[in-house]
Amino acid sequence: MSGGIDSTVTALMLNQQGYEVIGITMKTWDYATSVGASSKKETGCCNIDSFNDARLAAVQHGFPHFILDIRDEFGDFVIENFVEEYIAGRTPNPCVLCNTHIKWRALLKRADALDCEFIATGHYAQVSKSQEGRYFIQKGTDENKDQSYALWGLQQDLLSRTILPLGTYRKPEIRQMAVEFGYPELAKKNESYEICFIPDNDYRGFLKRRVPGLEGRVAGGNFTDPIGNILGKHKGYPFYTVGQRKGLDIALGKPVFVTRIIPETNTVILGDEDDLREQLMRVSKINWQKYGGLETPMDSLVKIRYKDPGTLASILPYENGVEVRFYDPVKGIAPGQSAVFYEGSDVIGGGVIQRLTM
Numbered sequence: 001m002s003g004g005i006d007s008t009v010t011a012l013m014l015n016q017q018g019y020e021v022i023g024i025t026m027k028t029w030d031y032a033t034s035v036g037a038s039s040k041k042e043t044g045c046c047n048i049d050s051f052n053d054a055r056l057a058a059v060q061h062g063f064p065h066f067i068l069d070i071r072d073e074f075g076d077f078v079i080e081n082f083v084e085e086y087i088a089g090r091t092p093n094p095c096v097l098c099n100t101h102i103k104w105r106a107l108l109k110r111a112d113a114l115d116c117e118f119i120a121t122g123h124y125a126q127v128s129k130s131q132e133g134r135y136f137i138q139k140g141t142d143e144n145k146d147q148s149y150a151l152w153g154l155q156q157d158l159l160s161r162t163i164l165p166l167g168t169y170r171k172p173e174i175r176q177m178a179v180e181f182g183y184p185e186l187a188k189k190n191e192s193y194e195i196c197f198i199p200d201n202d203y204r205g206f207l208k209r210r211v212p213g214l215e216g217r218v219a220g221g222n223f224t225d226p227i228g229n230i231l232g233k234h235k236g237y238p239f240y241t242v243g244q245r246k247g248l249d250i251a252l253g254k255p256v257f258v259t260r261i262i263p264e265t266n267t268v269i270l271g272d273e274d275d276l277r278e279q280l281m282r283v284s285k286i287n288w289q290k291y292g293g294l295e296t297p298m299d300s301l302v303k304i305r306y307k308d309p310g311t312l313a314s315i316l317p318y319e320n321g322v323e324v325r326f327y328d329p330v331k332g333i334a335p336g337q338s339a340v341f342y343e344g345s346d347v348i349g350g351g352v353i354q355r356l357t358m
Contacts, residue, residue, distance in 0.1 A: 001025050001058070001065070003050030005186045006122030006166060008057050009174050012181050013165050014120055015061055022114055023058040023065035024107060025051050028074040028098070029197040057183070070106045077101055079197060083210050086203075086238040089263035090336025093150075094195055100153025100287070108158060118163050123147045126167030127159055128346070135159035136289035139345040142170040149306050152340045152350025153287050204239045214238065221266030223250055226259065226275055234268050237261050243276060243332035277329035281353055283339045284321035288349040294322060300341040300348055302326070304333055315341055321351055 001007045001023040015021045051067060058065035078098045085092035107119045124140035125148040135156055140146040154162070166174060178187040198206050208215050218236030225231055232250045234240065240248075244258040248270070259271040281304075288294070294317050301310040302324055313326040324339065333353060340350035 001054035002122075003053035004122070004191065005174060005178050005183075005189055006124075008054065008122075008183065008186060009177050009181065010120055010122040010165050011057065011063070012061060013177070014163070015063055019118075021058075021063040022116060023054060023063060024110060025054045025065070025067050026103060026106065027051075027067055027069045027071060028102075029071060029079070053186070060182075066110070068106060068110055070102060073106065074098070074102055074197075079210075082197075083207060085336045086207055087211070087214075087263070088336075089237055089261040091241045091334040092336045093338050094197075096150050096153060096338050099150055104154060104158045104162070108161065111161070118161050119158075120163040120165060122166055123151065123164050124166050124169075124171075125151055125164050127162050127164055130290055132292075134290060134292065137347040138167070139342075139347075140167045145171050148342075148345075148347055149303055149308075149338065149340050149350075152289070152338060152347055154289070155287060156289075159289070207238055218266055221268065223248075223268050223270050226269060226271045231270060237263055237266050237268055240268050242334040273331070276331045278333050279326045279329050281324050281326075281333050281339070282318060282321060283324060283351040284319075284354045286321050286349055286351040290343065290346050290348045294349075300343060303340045303342065304330060304353065305337060310342060321354070 001011055002025065011021055011023055055065045078094050078101075081097055082092050082094045103121075104119070107121075111117075111119050124142055124145040126138040126140060127135060128138050129135050136159065137148045137151045137154065139148045175187040178184070195201075195203070215236060218238060221234050221237055223231040223234050231252065234248075234250075240258050240261060242258055242261065245255060248256065248258070250256070250270070252270075255273070256270040257273060257276055258268055259275045260269040261267075262269070294315060297314050297316040300313060300315050302313045302315070303310045311326050311328060311330045313324045315322045315324050317323075335353050337353050338350055339353050341348040
């Protein structure tokens, strides 16, 4: 229970349906160490007001509530990975990593300690079971809120004990439920889209604070064009992402985009929008959901970012992962991001984009 509308309505729905509900709020980070000293902004789900909102709902509806401190696990795994990926010239997706390795595992561990049969969250997605007995994620009914992309990493033992009550509802229905449960103010509560440990949305500032001296080590690298001509100097390759257009601080008389990052030489390659389009990529760290694996090529709709509608591709076994061959070029494939494979609304599996096929 984050204290937001979705997890609160989830808990109240299950309580109303007769489940014996126990609310868990996870403390994942320390606000004071996450933003600059001058920043006063504290948003998202991980602040004291949200904790109190979650506890109040539990108390008012007569079920227990606990705060689970997972700051050490979260910091050691999610935050360190976040920093390491940017230093490696990739663009990480910490929310996917957190869902896969931290939140669900930590929640299941506490569920076992409390003798709970299931865990539930307020994600807009569904859990289904195939005829072969495999559990998999399906898209949520509300396409605008569907969060299946972020859940590709959940393994069978986690999925088999997961309930996602909001998967068949649309957001306006959940807002109305909040009103009917007696929480009209919750229905109006703003939603948070920031990374929880970077509530000011300044990941560059976070990297500088997290890695003392980083700015001095990486400043002054070259911007080049796709064939290697030097266009100017940049502020350091970790501070740029593939597809970025704004904030480059370079005037070339036309719009340009970051098309590739080469950390070994501290080089950021700039190109036209067409230079962002690729038809091949490789994906590793695969987690298969609907099927146990991939032995022969198959067609799949592949999403390379959360709001990506997906592009039809052929996915083929390749070394310890898959090679993805898009039928039409896609724009802005970023190493470090997630690639998720769909069959209709069903998640076949997903993985991490490691590098592009040249």
